[in-house]
Amino acid sequence: MDLDLEGKVALVTGSGRDVGREIALAFAAEGATVAVNYSRSADAATAVVEEIARGGGTAKAYRADIADLEAVRAMTEAIIADFGRIDVLVNNAGFVVPQRFLDTGPEDWKRQIDVGLYGVIHCCSAVGAHMVERGGGRIVNLAGDSARVGEKFLSVTTSARGGVLSLTKSLAREFGPSGVTVNAVALGYVETAHTDREWLEKNREKIVRQYPMRRIGRPEDVAPAIVFLASGGAGWITGQVLSISGGYSMVG
Numbered sequence: 001m002d003l004d005l006e007g008k009v010a011l012v013t014g015s016g017r018d019v020g021r022e023i024a025l026a027f028a029a030e031g032a033t034v035a036v037n038y039s040r041s042a043d044a045a046t047a048v049v050e051e052i053a054r055g056g057g058t059a060k061a062y063r064a065d066i067a068d069l070e071a072v073r074a075m076t077e078a079i080i081a082d083f084g085r086i087d088v089l090v091n092n093a094g095f096v097v098p099q100r101f102l103d104t105g106p107e108d109w110k111r112q113i114d115v116g117l118y119g120v121i122h123c124c125s126a127v128g129a130h131m132v133e134r135g136g137g138r139i140v141n142l143a144g145d146s147a148r149v150g151e152k153f154l155s156v157t158t159s160a161r162g163g164v165l166s167l168t169k170s171l172a173r174e175f176g177p178s179g180v181t182v183n184a185v186a187l188g189y190v191e192t193a194h195t196d197r198e199w200l201e202k203n204r205e206k207i208v209r210q211y212p213m214r215r216i217g218r219p220e221d222v223a224p225a226i227v228f229l230a231s232g233g234a235g236w237i238t239g240q241v242l243s244i245s246g247g248y249s250m251v252g
Helices: 018-029 042-054 068-085 106-134 156-178 197-208 221-231
Strands: 009-012 033-038 057-063 088-091 137-144 181-185 241-244
Touching: 009 068, 018 033, 018 042, 018 088, 018 221, 033 042, 033 068, 042 057, 057 068, 068 106, 088 106, 088 221, 106 137, 106 156, 106 181, 137 156, 137 221, 156 181, 181 221, 221 241
Parallel strands: 009 033, 009 088, 033 057, 088 137, 137 181, 181 241
Antiparallel strands: none
16 A cells, blocks of 8 residues: 655654654655654664664654744754655654652643643644645644543543543644644553563553453554554544554543
8 A cells, every 4th residue: 555655754753762763763664754853862863863864764853842832843944944844743752750649749740741732732833834834734643542541640641641632633623624634543551662671560460451452562553553644545534533552442
């Protein structure tokens, strides 16, 4: 199947490592130019760019804390100056701190909301305006299935993720007439190179029991669906939430 991504420009936030890295590599494999966003992991982002270049692709790293609207606007302008446009936006970056809710306060809440919700709003505002003006584009927002079913110790994070799901549906209605699709992907637990191994091994059996597929997710389970939602084949799919979670939630 031709995904019609050859020559397209894709911005993937938080793509220096883990799931974001896998998504960036998947877009590059389909011939897209990739803008690799990072906030702190400069070396990791550079490594992704170099890996894409070794495979014959084109990529460039852009530093921006998505919680900062002006930084997002500057990044958007830089990408457009470098490559002429942005065809795809994947809002992957997030910030999660598992905590018992009653042990937290405003200082614990702010960063999770600023990155998890406002970060997505900032990127959709800056890049969405460009897409609407151009008359087309694809936006894919990553959240977590915890936003749909709830999760203890993640109350603030799930609140931000729930906002992202609502934002997705509302922007799909606003941007649709301009040819821009907006969809969300709700993830289950994904094991990455930065997972706390000691904690995971202690809790793996308990976690796995929550998944009908009886395993934890991997980054390579996620990237293909993201790429499809950004492709030409998904032109009549918008305002949808796709769970990639091994059956953790089954919301009709």
